[in-house]
Amino acid sequence: MSDMPLTRAERKRQRRIRRFDNPWLNPKLFWGAGLLLAIIAVGILGRLFWDPELVFVGSGIPKMPPPGFENLRGQSGTFANPLGTEGSGRDMLALIIIGAPNSLYVGLMASLIGMSVGIFLGFTSGFVGGRTDDVIRVLSDVMITIPPLLILVVFQSAFGDVTLTMMALLIAGFVWQSPTRLIRAQVLSMKQSGYVQMARLSGASTWHIMFKEMLPNLVPYLFGSFIANVTTSIVTAVGLEVLGLGPQRIPTLGRTIYEAINAGALIQNLWWWWGIPTLLLAVMFIGLLLINLGLDEVSNPRLRKLKL
């Protein structure tokens, strides 16, 4: 079989089969991950090739446009600030280099914590059952009905200036309940499946069954849920920042938009001030959406397209 050289058509078919066999090689997943990695790359490479100190107030002349454009006062942009400056003289490029990974960081961090809590509680609730289940279920049901932004606005106003990690922790407090509910449901149905019963009969510990037997089967599903949570967390974080409640001195995309709106950037036609962070947030959300769609296809084979 192997000594016969394959025709082109055969090779192509084999590739297709291979791709079909490995659901992780999904174009949506690739593109989504690519967009997010590009943002992270901008953050890393930017720090190497651009001065991150320019991100602070008063680093340059305020309201300078990108090169090739003029602002209302007739000043044309220079390559000292390739993406222009905002109203307090911060360099827009530096803002993006520092700010975009920051927004992503808050999302990932909050989601990671939220997911971990969710996985733990979901498994415990579904597997242990009884009183524990009642408590966890009621708690997560109650939390689902509470609008997080409302509570977070109050929290953040009370805390004043918060750090990124603090903000992530606060948001994490509102993204654990959905994974808890969903994982609990999955665990309940899985509990009845043959291999779990088998493991139980062979005397495996609860811990072993939960995390060694059942968890691997939930991985694609967990990933999907994780990415959805990252999106929710970033939306929440940006929402808070646009209200002016995020960290003060640490640049984030949301805060940049808040300051632009507050300082009347729209009427002054300072499009680079509000436009660039908005664009970047859009790219970030599209990336997350693509990953989410891709993961959906990974965990649900019926969604996979047959490209013949």
Add this chain to the structure above:
Amino acid sequence: MRLTKLVATASLMALTAMTGAQAQDVAREDTVIFDLDRTIKDPSNFNWLTPGTKRMHGAHQTMWEPLFILNYATGNIDPWLATGFEANDTSTEFTISLREGIEWSDGEAFNADDVVFTVNLALTNEEISSREASTVRAQVASIEKLDDLTVKMTLNAPNPRFIVENFGVRIFGSFLIMPEHIWNGEDPATFAFNPPIGTGPYTFTSATTNRAIWDRNDDWWGAKTGFMDLPEPQHVIFLESGGAESRAQLMATNQMDAAQNVSVGTFEAIRAQNPAVTAWYSDYPYAAADPCARQLEINTTIAPWDDPAMRRAVNHIIDRTQIVNIATEGATVPSRTMFAQYGSMDPFINAVVDAGFELAPTADVAAGQALIEAAGYAKGSDGIYEKDGEDLSVKIHVNSASTEYTRTIDMIVEQLNRAGVAASSVPVENGVFWGEVLPFGSYEMSYSWLSCGSVNEPWASMGRYTVKDVVPVGERSPGFNNTSRWDGPAAAAYSEIVDSMAALPLGDKSIPGKVADAYQHLAAEMPFIPLVQSFKLLPMNTTYWTGWPTADNNYNHPFFWWNSTHQIIHNLEKAN
């Protein structure tokens, strides 16, 4: 741009729908619309003696008139409801003569009885709390009527500034006279005074939380007696604009005639869309100087800022020129002393400068750091000073109501961080800032203008930091005086000199020397750090109305939320 136009059209339509109901019969060209920078929390209450937005929504600009108006251009006290005043040699007795023929809008005569009644109201009711009423209560011992048009007030202590301070619209308001025939028998702490009446050329028509409407009284006493012609606008509206962006849209689309403070960039954007919009100066930096110079307030009871050397260190680290350039877009200048830089203040500013206490326009970070290191701090690996394992940090409370405030504090936070002080800003809502943070001393540092007061003499500002006003943190500072809680031997020495100035007549030759003498204590202890002069860039629209106050047409300052706005409205002329 299309989006901008869409927003503008939408707000225009909303505005037309809003005002349309009341104003159908008055044409736009007969109406003047002023900007209101706050919500009218209680639009049915006109008791100005109690706190709230009860004056600046048109009441004291159109309906209630002051006795005198301080003219910032000439330094004179222009008579309005009064014709003049006389003081005795020791400045303890003031006799005010009232104009003849003044009538309340309901036809009753305005006379000495109303003045005596209102002053007595303030003297006998401890619970009424407006700043003007408290000042009168603190200063006046008694008032008597000499005849129908003359009153005499006797003071507790000599005060040569008595008239301008209380009845002359020196800053924002004045002690307003209320009609005895309506207020008599009412409890001044709870009376709503609705419908309100006044002596002004306009009467109250209606008010909601975001606007107040005033209509011209064609039977106004001033026109009948020949004091002044009827003002041209038939209709005056004070409308809450809500933020720089919508303020700018309303001005650009001629939906507003005078707007509150905007940034230089916003003003240029408005003018690019609507060339009929002007400001105090026709060219950059456009803005008019406001008498309340900006400063960094420091709570001198909280360590490590209870150490004068640490406060001086902060003063060295602050770069005023950078604040001017970045936070105000070059619209103002660095403060040289604590005083507003008006020509009338020059003798006192010069005295301070000559004595060597002038503030530096730029930073001397090394000098600041040397002071911090002398206090036992050493720089950690993160570039922040620490002592005993604790970072040198400071939280700066800032009123979030204006980008001027937040941008200035962002700049200072940056300067301090770069020098090794872990500063951070704490934005606070307007009401909380003035109601809870500042008066009770619940802050380490803050941004405000609490030495505001002096316009043509030094005492009003300097007198706000004497030791008699020191109260513990958690108690309300009287009249926002000495919120720094500056106390100790230097403060006592300062207070003694300032108190000795209080009774000296205006223009006394010894005052500048005393100012310099007292200022040495301020310079050494820095209970507050003067930053920059204040500017107000107020866009004014000449599409429907001309005659706005400008540097070329300087009949008085342009602050149209002050009691002096009567002058502006009388000067307005129809554009066509």
